[in-house]
Each structure stands twice: as structure tokens, then as C-alpha cells.
Amino acid sequence: MEFETAVRMAEVLLALAVAQQSLEQWVIDIDARGWLALRLAACAILLTGGSLAIYGLVALGLWWLHRYDGPFNGGADKMTLLVTTCLAAVQAAPTPFWAEMAFGYLGLQLLLSYVISGQVKLANPAWRRGEALRDVFLFSAYPVSEGLRGLAERRFVTFWGAWLVMLVEAVFPLFLLHPLALVAGLLLAAGFHLSNACLFGLNRFFWIWLATYPALIWLQGRLV
Amino acid sequence: MLRIMRLLLPALIPSWRFFRAVAPSPRVERRIWRNGRPGPWQPVCPRPDHVSAVQMLGRLFWNPDWNAALYLVTLSERVVEQGSSRAAAEILARASEGFEGVVQIRLVFVSREGGGLAREVLYQSAEPEATG
Numbered sequence: 001m002e003f004e005t006a007v008r009m010a011e012v013l014l015a016l017a018v019a020q021q022s023l024e025q026w027v028i029d030i031d032a033r034g035w036l037a038l039r040l041a042a043c044a045i046l047l048t049g050g051s052l053a054i055y056g057l058v059a060l061g062l063w064w065l066h067r068y069d070g071p072f073n074g075g076a077d078k079m080t081l082l083v084t085t086c087l088a089a090v091q092a093a094p095t096p097f098w099a100e101m102a103f104g105y106l107g108l109q110l111l112l113s114y115v116i117s118g119q120v121k122l123a124n125p126a127w128r129r130g131e132a133l134r135d136v137f138l139f140s141a142y143p144v145s146e147g148l149r150g151l152a153e154r155r156f157v158t159f160w161g162a163w164l165v166m167l168v169e170a171v172f173p174l175f176l177l178h179p180l181a182l183v184a185g186l187l188l189a190a191g192f193h194l195s196n197a198c199l200f201g202l203n204r205f206f207w208i209w210l211a212t213y214p215a216l217i218w219l220q221g222r223l224v
Numbered sequence: 225m226l227r228i229m230r231l232l233l234p235a236l237i238p239s240w241r242f243f244r245a246v247a248p249s250p251r252v253e254r255r256i257w258r259n260g261r262p263g264p265w266q267p268v269c270p271r272p273d274h275v276s277a278v279q280m281l282g283r284l285f286w287n288p289d290w291n292a293a294l295y296l297v298t299l300s301e302r303v304v305e306q307g308s309s310r311a312a313a314e315i316l317a318r319a320s321e322g323f324e325g326v327v328q329i330r331l332v333f334v335s336r337e338g339g340g341l342a343r344e345v346l347y348q349s350a351e352p353e354a355t356g
Contacts, residue, residue, distance in 0.1 A: 074294075078235040109240075143271070197283070
């Protein structure tokens with residue numbers, strides 16, 4: 001994938017993800033509607049090709065951190081800030097080399113988000129025994145219904161589900177060996193985020209992680 | 225500015241240690257005081273018994289209530305881990321929306337203990353009499 005194409009795809013996906021977050025926030029935080037209107041306007045400008053709007057999204061991202069004294073939506077907010085800042089750095093880069101470095105950093109962080117997450121789970125005996133995933137269903141705040149808590153009793157689901165997640169995450173760099181392997185890996189990862197969105201209501205993670213995929217697809221073509 | 229940098233740096237250099245361990249999980253509960261007497265403790269944002277597959281897919285696009293509930297979890301962790309009075313005040317304000325009377329909140333952390341679940345109250349806001 002060409003660098004300019006990948007950056008443009010990331011901008012479009014970021015704009016859509018931030019617009020989705022902002023529309024939800026419109027009904028959650030009525031007092032913030034003035035700022036959210038600015039954020040939606042920046043998304044619209046970015047969507048229609050006004051790449052300089054990325055600087056506005058960076059500034060509004062800092063406002064977001066200030067308003068909620070940190071992330072409102074945990075890792076999804078952190079990834080939103082990371083994508084926004086990297087795309088702003090691409091725009092601000094003095095030479096194509098530094099623009100590629102900024103975009104490559106985003107691809108690298110996506111890779112690390114899977115690898116580190118997989119490694120820390122593999123290092124935990126509770127995850128290897130399937131107990132951790134059982135606990136997620138049993139008593140964590142995430143299952144979207146009481147009915148889903150029943151999955152905690154399904155040993156097959158919690159044991160093999162945990163191993164599937166850990167292995168796909170931990171070996172994710174192997175998907176970089178071939179473009180088609182990377183497509184398969186990203187589809188698997190997107191399926192993982194989709195299941196998290198359905199089972200645990202983590203919908204914002206799904207959209208913002210998708211926005212990082214062009215960076216890794218481009219990075220794979222650049223490196224391999 | 226320093227505060228913003230302190231909040232921004234974990235986003236620019238993330239640790240990505242999602243679900244390293246499943247920690248005790250907070251539940252926000254509230255009770256309403258009327259005429260100097262407290263009502264029963266009740267969960268804030270109770271989850272439904274069942275969510276259909278169609279609803280799950282719809283929430284992929286529109287899920288504000290759930291994300292607001294997850295924010296209460298984040299705030300609860302800030303109260304207990306950082307002693308944040310700002311987070312406690314925000315939980316109280318959000319738990320009081322739409323209720324008449326004085327609202328009191330508590331944070332109950334649920335964890336696995338042996339074969340069952342244990343509940344421990346790690347924070348409780350002041351009773352109305354105490355606040356005058």
C-alpha cells in the first residue's frame with residue numbers, strides 16, 4: 001500500500017471513530033456539547049480531505065484528557081490519542097523520512113498492543129489455566145448481561161478461548177511475514193475486537209483499532 | 225501543563241498490559257435518604273438479564289449508556305487506587321441524576337474467594353447528617 005493511501009485511510013477511519021465517540025458523548029455529557037460540536041466539525045473536515053483538521057483533533061484530545069482527568073474510555077481513548085498524534089506528526093514532519101517514522105511508530109504500537117498483551121497473559125498461570133477468562137465472565141464489570149455470566153461455567157469456552165486469544169496476540173509478528181498472512185491476522189484481530197464489543201460492550205475499541213490497521217499494512221510492505 | 229503531559233504520556237508510550245490479571249471489580253451502589261432515613265442500597269446501572277445478538281450488533285454503533293457505566297468503573301478505580309476526591313464527587317453527581325432526596329453512594333469491590341464471590345465495601349460517601 002502506498003504511503004499516502006495508507007495515511008488517508010487512517011485519517012478517514014480515525015475521523016469516523018472519533019465522530020462515533022463524540023456522538024455518544026453528546027448524550028452522556030450534556031455540558032460538553034460545545035467542545036463536542038467542535039470535535040465533530042474537525043472530523044467532518046478531516047473526512048472531506050482537510051488533513052490540517054488533525055491538529056484540531058489533537059488539541060481537542062488534550063481537552064478531553066483534562067475534562068475527564070484522564071481517559072473516559074480507557075484503552076480506546078489512549079489509542080485515539082496515539083492515532084491522532086501520529087497522524088498530526090505525519091503532517092508536521094519536515095521531510096518524508098520523518099513522516100514515515102511517525103506513521104511507522106503507529107504501526108509498531110499496534111503490533112505491540114497485541115504482542116505485549118499476549119505475553120503478559122501467557123506469563124500469568126491464571127490465564128494459562130483458563131481461570132482468568134472465567135473470572136472476567138464471572139465477576140468483572142464487563143459482561144453486558146447477567147446471562148453472559150453463565151459462560152464462566154463453560155470450561156471449554158474459557159480455557160480454549162483464553163489460549164486462542166493469548167496465542168494470536170503473542171505470535172502476531174509472524175503475520176508480518178507475508179501480506180496475505182497479515183490480512184488473515186488482522187481479520188482475526190478484528191474478530192477479537194468485534195467479540196469484545198458484543199460481549200463486553202467495548203465498541204469504541206473496535207472502531208479505533210481498525211483505524212490503526214493501514215499503518216501496519218503499510219509498515220509490513222515497507223519492511224518485508 | 226505538567227498535568228496534561230502526565231495524562232498524555234501513557235497514551236503516546238502505552239504499556240498495553242490489558243487484562244494482565246483480573247482485579248477485584250467495582251460496583252457502584254446508591255441509596256436515597258428521605259426525611260432523615262436511608263432507603264435500601266441499590267445498584268447504579270444494573271445490567272440486563274439478557275441482550276440479544278441484534279442488540280449487541282446495534283451497540284457496536286450506539287452504546288452511550290454502557291460507556292457511561294464503564295466510566296463509573298474507571299472513576300471507582302480512581303477513588304480506591306488514587307484516593308481521588310474529584311472522581312468520588314463525579315460518581316455521586318452521576319448517581320444522583322434524576323433522583324429526588326439526598327443520594328449516598330458506596331463502592332463495592334467483587335472478587336473471587338475460594339469457590340464463591342466476596343464483596344467488600346472500599347468507599348462510602350458521607351451520610352447526609354454528617355455533611356450537615
